[in-house]
Amino acid sequence: MIAHRRRVLLPRLVSGWSAAVILLLEFGFFTLVLAPRNGGPHTFANLANVALILKYSSIFGIGAIGAAMVIGAGGIDLAPGAVIALASVITGHLFVIENAPLWAACVAGITVGLAAGAVSAALVVLANLPPFIATLGVMGIARGAGFLITEGRFYDLSSRLPSGTAPLGLSLAGWPGVIMMLLAAYFQLVMTRTAVGRHVLATGGNEVAARYAGVHVGRVKTFVYVTAGGLAALSGVVLAVVQGQGKADMATGYELDIIAAAVVGGASLSGGRASVVGAVIGSLIFGVLRNALAQIPGGTFADRLILGFAVLIIVVMDRLATRERA
Amino acid sequence: MADGFLLATHGLTVRYGATTALDAVDVDIRAGEVHAVVGENGAGKSTLLRAIAGTVQPTAGAIRIDARNRLAWVPQETLLPPDLRVADWIFLGRELRGRMRWLRNHAMLDGAATALRAIGCAAAPSARLGSLSLPQRKQVQLARALRAEPDVLLLDEPTAVLGETETHHLFAAVRTLKQRGTGVLYVSHRLQEVLAIADRVTVLRDGRRVSTDPVSAVDTGRLVQRMVGRDVPEHRRTDRTAGDPVLRLIGAAMAHVRGLSLTVRRGEVVGVAGLVGAGRSEVLEAVAGLRPLRAGRIERPAGCAFVPEDRGSKGLIAALGLRENVFLPVGGWFVDRARERAETQRWVEQLRIRTTGPDAPIESLSGGNQQKVLLARALRHRPQLLLLDEPTAGIDVGAKAEIHDLICQLADRGAAILLTSSDLPELLVLCDRIVALRAGEAVGAVAVDTATEEHLAALITGAGG
Numbered sequence: 151m152i153a154h155r156r157r158v159l160l161p162r163l164v165s166g167w168s169a170a171v172i173l174l175l176e177f178g179f180f181t182l183v184l185a186p187r188n189g190g191p192h193t194f195a196n197l198a199n200v201a202l203i204l205k206y207s208s209i210f211g212i213g214a215i216g217a218a219m220v221i222g223a224g225g226i227d228l229a230p231g232a233v234i235a236l237a238s239v240i241t242g243h244l245f246v247i248e249n250a251p252l253w254a255a256c257v258a259g260i261t262v263g264l265a266a267g268a269v270s271a272a273l274v275v276l277a278n279l280p281p282f283i284a285t286l287g288v289m290g291i292a293r294g295a296g297f298l299i300t301e302g303r304f305y306d307l308s309s310r311l312p313s314g315t316a317p318l319g320l321s322l323a324g325w326p327g328v329i330m331m332l333l334a335a336y337f338q339l340v341m342t343r344t345a346v347g348r349h350v351l352a353t354g355g356n357e358v359a360a361r362y363a364g365v366h367v368g369r370v371k372t373f374v375y376v377t378a379g380g381l382a383a384l385s386g387v388v389l390a391v392v393q394g395q396g397k398a399d400m401a402t403g404y405e406l407d408i409i410a411a412a413v414v415g416g417a418s419l420s421g422g423r424a425s426v427v428g429a430v431i432g433s434l435i436f437g438v439l440r441n442a443l444a445q446i447p448g449g450t451f452a453d454r455l456i457l458g459f460a461v462l463i464i465v466v467m468d469r470l471a472t473r474e475r476a
Numbered sequence: 477m478a479d480g481f482l483l484a485t486h487g488l489t490v491r492y493g494a495t496t497a498l499d500a501v502d503v504d505i506r507a508g509e510v511h512a513v514v515g516e517n518g519a520g521k522s523t524l525l526r527a528i529a530g531t532v533q534p535t536a537g538a539i540r541i542d543a544r545n546r547l548a549w550v551p552q553e554t555l556l557p558p559d560l561r562v563a564d565w566i567f568l569g570r571e572l573r574g575r576m577r578w579l580r581n582h583a584m585l586d587g588a589a590t591a592l593r594a595i596g597c598a599a600a601p602s603a604r605l606g607s608l609s610l611p612q613r614k615q616v617q618l619a620r621a622l623r624a625e626p627d628v629l630l631l632d633e634p635t636a637v638l639g640e641t642e643t644h645h646l647f648a649a650v651r652t653l654k655q656r657g658t659g660v661l662y663v664s665h666r667l668q669e670v671l672a673i674a675d676r677v678t679v680l681r682d683g684r685r686v687s688t689d690p691v692s693a694v695d696t697g698r699l700v701q702r703m704v705g706r707d708v709p710e711h712r713r714t715d716r717t718a719g720d721p722v723l724r725l726i727g728a729a730m731a732h733v734r735g736l737s738l739t740v741r742r743g744e745v746v747g748v749a750g751l752v753g754a755g756r757s758e759v760l761e762a763v764a765g766l767r768p769l770r771a772g773r774i775e776r777p778a779g780c781a782f783v784p785e786d787r788g789s790k791g792l793i794a795a796l797g798l799r800e801n802v803f804l805p806v807g808g809w810f811v812d813r814a815r816e817r818a819e820t821q822r823w824v825e826q827l828r829i830r831t832t833g834p835d836a837p838i839e840s841l842s843g844g845n846q847q848k849v850l851l852a853r854a855l856r857h858r859p860q861l862l863l864l865d866e867p868t869a870g871i872d873v874g875a876k877a878e879i880h881d882l883i884c885q886l887a888d889r890g891a892a893i894l895l896t897s898s899d900l901p902e903l904l905v906l907c908d909r910i911v912a913l914r915a916g917e918a919v920g921a922v923a924v925d926t927a928t929e930e931h932l933a934a935l936i937t938g939a940g941g
Contacts, residue, residue, distance in 0.1 A: 343813075345806035348796070352804055355795030362766065362784045362791065363804045363853065422795025 169415050169431040172464065176435060180442040193445055204327030205392070207437030209234070210404065211330040212385040214411040214429035215337050216378030221409070221417040222341070222424025223374045224354035225281040229270060230382035231404035232292035233263050235397065237386030239296040242305025242396020252311075256387045263383020264376055266292050271375035275368045285375075289405065296398030308394025326388045333381070334430040341426050350374060354421025382408075410461045411436060416468070435460070482507050482545055482659040483528065483628050488537035490523050495842040497523040499683040500537065505628055505659035510650065512662045512674035512691075516703050516899075518843075518870050520683040521663040522552060525630045528661070541628070548626035552633045552663075554613040558606025562599055563588035566620045591623040592616070596645030610637050610753040615646075622649055629653065629660045635669060637752050639938070647673055667696040679703055716908060718744040722861050722892035723763065723780075727772035730762035731755060732916040735772065740861065740892045745883065747903040748896040750913035750936050756896035757785055759913070760863045763894065777861050781854035783847075785865035785896075791850045792838050798824075799834045802852045823852035828878060844875020851882065862886065864895040868902060880906060900929045912936050 177195075184194040193199065213230040220227045241259035244250040250258075266288055273284035315322055341347035352360040353370045361367045390396045413419060414435060415428025436457060443449030443456065484504035490497045498520040505511050513521050526532040528539055529549035541547070556565060563581075566588045572580040588601035597615035599608050608616065614637050621629060629650075635643045650660060650673060664670050670677055671691055679686040679702040686702045719742030728736045733755035740746045748756045761767040763774055764782035784790040792801055799820040803811075820834035827848040831841055838846065847867065854862060867883070868876040883906055887893055897903050903910050904924055912920045912935040920935050 343811050344809055345811065346809075348800055348804065348806050348811060351795060352793050352800075355793040356789070358790050359784075359793050360804070362764075362782065363793075365805045418795075422793065 169425075169428045169435065173431050173435050173438065176438050180438065184442060184445055194442060199441065201324065201327070203434070203437045203441045204330075205323055206440070207433045208326035208330035209385050209389055209401070210407050210411055210436065211430045211433035212326075212333060212388070213378075213382045213404065213408040214415065214433045215330075215333055215426050216374075216381035217408045217412040218415060218417045218424040218426050218429035219337065219341065219350055219374045220281075220378045221412050221419060222354050222421065223350045223370060224357060224421030225274065225371065225374065226285065226409070226419070227270065227375065227378050228282065228285040228405050229266055229289040229292055229379065230385075230408050231401045231406075232289045232296070233266050233379055233382040234386035234389060234401040234404060235399065236266070236292040236296045237263050237383035238390035238396040238400055239299050239305070239398050240396075241387050241390045242307055243299055245307055246305040246310060246396070252391070256391070259387040259390070260380055260383045263386070264380045266383070267376035267379020268372070270379065271372040274375065275371050293398070300396075300398045302398075304398075305390075305396035306394065307390055307396060311391070311394065322392050326392055329384070329388060330430060333384075334427055337377075337426040341424070346370070346373060351422055351424070354418075354424070356422070407436060407457075408433075410457075414461060414464045435464075480506060481540075483539070483541040483547075483661075485524075485528065486538045486540065488524070488527055488539065489535045490520075490527050490532055491535045493839055493842065496683050498527065498534075501680070501683070501685045503661070503678055503685065503688070505661055507627075507657045507659055508654050509675040510654060510660040510662050510673050512664060512670040512677040513680060514664065514667060514670055514677060514699055514703060515680035518682075518876075519680040519703070521680055522632055523683075524680070525549060525551075525632050525661065525663060529630055545627040546624065547628045547630070548621035548624050549630040550617050550621045550632060550634060552636065554610060554617065554637070556605040556613055556616070558604060560605050561601070562592070562603050562605060562608070562616050563601040565605055565616060566591055566601075566623060568620075570624065587623065588619070591619040594622060595619055595649045596642060611639065611642055614638060615642060618646060618649075622653065625653070625656070625658070627658060629658055630663075631660060632663045633665065634662075635664065635666060643669070667699050670699075671696065716743075718742065718908070719890065722777055723894065724775040725759075725763070725772070726775070728759075728762065728769055728774055729771040730767050730769055731758040733758050733762075733913070734916055736911075736913075736918050737772075738911055738918075738921070740894050742860075742892055743887055743890050744909070745887045745893045745895065745907045747907035747910040748894065748913060749900065749903055749910050749932055750896075752898070753915070754913040754936065755916045756913060757865050760784075760865045760894065760896060763861075764863055779857060779860040780863065781857055781859035781861070782863040783850045783854050783865065783867060785869060787843070787846050787850060792846055794837075794839055796838065797835045798829075798831060798838055798841070798849055801838055801849055802856065804853060819856075820852075823856070827852055827882065842871075842875070844871035844879070847871055847875065847879065851879070855886075860892060862891055862893045864893065866897055867895060868897070868899070876902075900932050903932070904929060914938055 181195040186192055213234065217227060217230065237259035240262050241255045244255035244258055245252055270285050270288045273279045274281050320328065341350065349365045349370045352365055353367050357367055389400065411432035412424065412429040415425050415432035417424035417429065439457060439460060440453055443453040481504040486502055487500045488498055489500055501524060513524060515521050523532060527534050529547065563585045567584045572583045574580045585601045592599060592601065595615055595618055597612060597619060599612045599616060605613065605616065614634065618634060634646060638646065654660065662674060674691050676688060676690055677694060677699065678688040679699060681703060721739045721741050723740040725736050725738050736759060738746065748759055750756045758767060760782065762769055763776060764780065799816050802820050802823060803816050817834050823829065824831060824834060829845050829848045831845060838849065841849065868879050883893060895906065904927060907924050910922050910924060910927060910932065911918055912932060914936055922931065
């Protein structure tokens, strides 16, 4: 018998575009709360701050695009945080120590992420390991490899980048947000308008049925893990160039924020449902929250706590909206 | 209860989505009687037991039972946790405990041995459930239910996987319980058995109760008439000439199936008959290329489509809509939604799929219409060879007739069809030839003009062989 999804109590609140509603409400809320009292400039709702939110959110957002696809395919990826760090280390090492050209260092960083994804995929597809265990192992290896390369140092890329570097006329700080949005648009199309996207959701929805229908389930899984690895690494490379740092202990615990962003954006951890745009919006919801809390006295100490509550509240609302019946 | 019933249902109704599985059914069980429930596949027999056992929520109606009465249910499925030991399962939730609430393992092993002996089961109490044969697993389930000495016992097709000797042991145990005053609700396909063990018999059809009589008042002929109820239209094939061979199995071995040889020609329908566990699905899965061959070879055409059994777990993807389920996998790189919608609409009309539109959620369709969605997926590629595993399991009589019709039309137009069914009359109606499997071994092939249901049943069970 097929599970019947019944819509009760609330309409579908949190998936794809409706996550955007939450983001707008949140932004409006903090605009009111943080409004200056004596007519001075607004410290939250101004263009520079929005650019800042975009820049910091994109580190999670680029990874969350991959996470949405992995989760949609019924898997999970715990490696992104470690892969972000490793990619920043590889890029930093090649650029700073080996004097490689910046583009080559970046390509190498991304390649390492693709390789990490390929290892996860091989463990899941060939060795048939549960994705949680496979990617937990890859996470440890990636993090460890970073420490082995840096031996506790960190690479200072910023001092070697010519000041005022602005590719295509856009400042370095502006690029992460642009990259995130271009990737979101591209992968949204992949997920909704290509065979790959449907096969990803079919695999996550019912792997056995997808296989019986003739979907190459192994290829689908390989695609999502390799893509997720590449995206996490891209995020790490962007971080290294824009922040000017390559460090082995960066982005610790980011994998959980990335997964949370994908889930808040409408991905179902039981597979079969995911939204790339939703995942990016999910990371923006968290980005706004972090940024705003930093402007409230004592807010930074509470931000993990509030983020934890926010994830639970949003996901519980989604559960109530699409309650499952056996 | 004061009125002499151990349990009674009043207007019991169960709906799954758009399907009404059980429609205002009244049955009752008296102390010390065996009340049999018979009906075709999809008549609502299992749903009735599930509703009484409490695993299915009734949509309407009531179940009256004295709170002191203990109830035991043996479902048709034999899915048991493979790593538990036999004794663990028999005592699960009713563990014997000693001082400090420690488990009394030895006492439970002894108790399990007694319970197993009572129904003639050879399995050791310390064996892992995963190591048992299918009949043994069924016996372990029965032993668990019988050991509890319930006041009401619900048995769902208990003998479907049992041999003759095991069935005798079971009947003896049921009669013992009966003498102690237990009321048994006994669901079975096997009418002879029902007449042998039951005191009263209820016929269900399309979820409704047709009749309840003492067994002395009925015979198999009358029961069959009531089960079927109407003149089922005969879907006789117009053209039984077979063309060139399309599929050839030569000494093929897959899973526990050994040395199977068979040929299916253009325009021919070949059936595979066998009990649960005989290897029917394994044969089809191997032909579809989903299961490795252990020996022999299979010559199959490139255009080969497979409709698996068990729509819910192997066929449909509930997270996707109707159209997306039909177009799976997507050919090529890009999804052309407009073309998919138009083509899905054509299939909806051609196969008379009752739905609100080409993008309806798959769970809003009834079982028969879901099955047609899977057929549309398979037929979209105009296959030369069609493999159908239990194509009409659990769907209503109307949809079943439509699917039979479709299968006949496809064969008349030259498709080669290999199908399995646990419904012997269905095989006899649809097929040109039937291959009988018993425990992985081909035990005979019969041409349909000479075969009878009794002959086939004897072949697949090995009775009177």
